[in-house]
Each structure stands twice: as structure tokens, then as C-alpha cells.
Amino acid sequence: MTLTQLEIFSLVAELRGFTLAAHRLGVSQSAVSHAMKSLEQELGVELLRRHPSQIELTDIGEQLLQRARAMLGLANTLRQEAADARGMKSGTLRIGSFGPTSSIKLLPKILQRYRQAHPGIEVHIDEGPDRQIVQWLEERRIDIGFVVLPEERFDTFALTADQMVALLPLNHPLAASPALSLKDLCVDPFVLTEAGSSELVSRLFNAARLQPNIRYRCSQLLSTLDVVGRGDAITVVAEGSLPDAASPRYLKKPLVPAVQRQIGLAVLDQRQASPATLAFIELATRIYQP
CATH class of the missing domain: 3.40.190.10 (Periplasmic binding protein-like II)
Incomplete structure (x- = not known):
């Protein structure tokens, strides 16, 4: 089992198809199909049910997907900690943002300074409703998200x-x-x-x-x-x-x-957050907290 296989599994599950996953990854559909078949053979279970128009996760597939995303999240943290030791010259930060408040009024100012401080960090931003951000955090699809507080399920930081x-x-x-x-x-x-x-x-x-x-x-x-x-x-x-x-x-x-509505940042577990994520939190709270 490799991290590449788990990344492909996670993406196929998210997009519900081999073709879309292959397009996103920039590889052939047969390569995606082969990686999934090899993973299923190694685990000895069927993770996906193939249908003509799309795929769906089996029950065990749903269960293992959460484990796979957790492993990918920890792997990303390891990469970030190694990058931090090199001066955070590279890495990836995945941010979830909802509505004009965070996407237009809060995030741009933070990103401007973050990119100046850490130009080597590749930032990915996904937008969705507030409940979608919460789901993405729980599924480890994003490293950090803007949320409406209070939000007891996560470690949060008011802005x-x-x-x-x-x-x-x-x-x-x-x-x-x-x-x-x-x-x-x-x-x-x-x-x-x-x-x-x-x-x-x-x-x-x-x-x-x-x-x-x-x-x-x-x-x-x-x-x-x-x-x-x-x-x-x-x-x-x-x-x-x-x-x-x-x-x-x-x-x-x-x-x-x-x-009153209070907006803040949330991470699944601050103790497992990557250096790139912690740097974003530190910068955002310094900008917006009095």
C-alpha cells in the first residue's frame, strides 16, 4: 500500500469516477483503475462498486476512506515539518472558505501577507456553504477552514x-x-x-x-x-x-x-496541524485580533 494509492482512492471517492480523477491527476484512466484494483487486491476487500455512469463506495470503502484521509493528512504534516526544518520553502496549505465574509473580506488580506512570508507554500482554496466547510474538516479534505463560532468539534481561533x-x-x-x-x-x-x-x-x-x-x-x-x-x-x-x-x-x-455572529478559523486537531497551517493561524490572529 502506497500513499499514491491512497491519494487516488480519496480522489476517486470524492469525484465519484475514474475519468474525473485521472483528469485531475493528469494521468490515464487505466493508471487510476490499475491503482484502485491493486489496492483492493492488497486489502482483500471491494472498496468501490463500478457502474456505467459513476462509482459508489462500499460500506467498507466508506469506513476505510476516513482512515485513508487521516493517513494522508498525517503524511502532509510530516512533509510540512520537514519543509519547516528547511525554512518552509515548499509545501501545501488547503483552506476552506464560505461566503463573502471570509472569501472577500478576511482571506485576501491574510493571503497577501502569507504569500509574502511563505512564497514557497502552495495554497489551495475551496469554497462552500458553512456546513460544507465543517464536513471538509472532518473528512480531512482541507487543513483549515473559516467557520461560524462556536464549533465544539474542532480547535478554533476567533477572528x-x-x-x-x-x-x-x-x-x-x-x-x-x-x-x-x-x-x-x-x-x-x-x-x-x-x-x-x-x-x-x-x-x-x-x-x-x-x-x-x-x-x-x-x-x-x-x-x-x-x-x-x-x-x-x-x-x-x-x-x-x-x-x-x-x-x-x-x-x-x-x-x-x-x-452577533463570530467568525474564526478551525482545525481538526491543533496538535497535528502542519507548520504551514500553524503559520496561517498565527498570521490571521495577529491581523484580526485586537
Whole structure:
């Protein structure tokens, strides 16, 4: 069993296909297929079920995939520690980022300084909803991720905080209200954005035992803002995720009681984090913590 075989297994499982994995790796499909067959023969179990259009993991395949990713994560840490001994001249850092708050407002400033300090570290960034970042951390697909705190499953590092706000169309009947409660937002059509803090918004309503009138679900914040701007729905978002528009097509209202959102970085286990990851944490907390 080799690390290359485990890397191929992990990628095939992620992409659900030999062809896509081969394309990503820059090798032939037959090479990927041979590596998987050799791994299955060595382990004595079937890891994948082959179908005409895609593959799926067997039960034992699902179980061993977690072990494989853990081994790959530790191998990456070993490489990073060796690179650290050489002055961190090379290595890889995989970052998970969600929504405009982290991808547009936090990450660029950190990356600019990180690349200046560690130009040899290759940085990979994957974007997804906040719940996706958590899953990627658990599956060791990323080394570090931006998350909404608190997040008890990981070692976390607070960076910044903002407020949750309600967004209304310009001509909405509640436009004159200085602030709004969650109950005020349960009658009109509601648009739920799947980007950013969708989990936090859902938890807020559930904790208050309220149910918004969800008519729209958007995967991108800009689509959500367009729905509100057209007058089709209202929503709740994090203030820090909003674009710096001179003349927005919506009204922003604070919530009562106020709801704070805290953003931080998370790693699966700080003790096993690579030097490149720890350097990113140290730099990010130095930039954003008072």
C-alpha cells in the first residue's frame, strides 16, 4: 500500500469516477483503475462498486476512506515539518472558505501577507456553504477552514464578529421600523441563502420556535440580494457579508434582540496541524485580533 494509492482512492471517492480523477491527476484512466484494483487486491476487500455512469463506495470503502484521509493528512504534516526544518520553502496549505465574509473580506488580506512570508507554500482554496466547510474538516479534505463560532468539534481561533440583520425591499411596510424581531419576519415570503451563515439563520428561528415563510432558496448571496431587491421576499443575513454598495436596492434593519455572529478559523486537531497551517493561524490572529 502506497500513499499514491491512497491519494487516488480519496480522489476517486470524492469525484465519484475514474475519468474525473485521472483528469485531475493528469494521468490515464487505466493508471487510476490499475491503482484502485491493486489496492483492493492488497486489502482483500471491494472498496468501490463500478457502474456505467459513476462509482459508489462500499460500506467498507466508506469506513476505510476516513482512515485513508487521516493517513494522508498525517503524511502532509510530516512533509510540512520537514519543509519547516528547511525554512518552509515548499509545501501545501488547503483552506476552506464560505461566503463573502471570509472569501472577500478576511482571506485576501491574510493571503497577501502569507504569500509574502511563505512564497514557497502552495495554497489551495475551496469554497462552500458553512456546513460544507465543517464536513471538509472532518473528512480531512482541507487543513483549515473559516467557520461560524462556536464549533465544539474542532480547535478554533476567533477572528472577528458582526451582527445578523434583516433585509427588506425598499417599499416594504416595515421600512419605517427601527429594528425587527424574528417574529416580524415570519409572514412575508422569505429567501434563505445557502451561502455563508444559512445554518445560523435556521438555528435562530428554530430556537425561537418560529418558522419563516421560505419561498426561495439561493446558493449565492448575490442571488438572495436580487430577490429582496425585486421585492419578492425578505431575509436575514450577516452584516459583514453584504457588499459595499453605494445605493443598495434593499433596506438593512437590526434585529431585536441583537444577534452577533463570530467568525474564526478551525482545525481538526491543533496538535497535528502542519507548520504551514500553524503559520496561517498565527498570521490571521495577529491581523484580526485586537
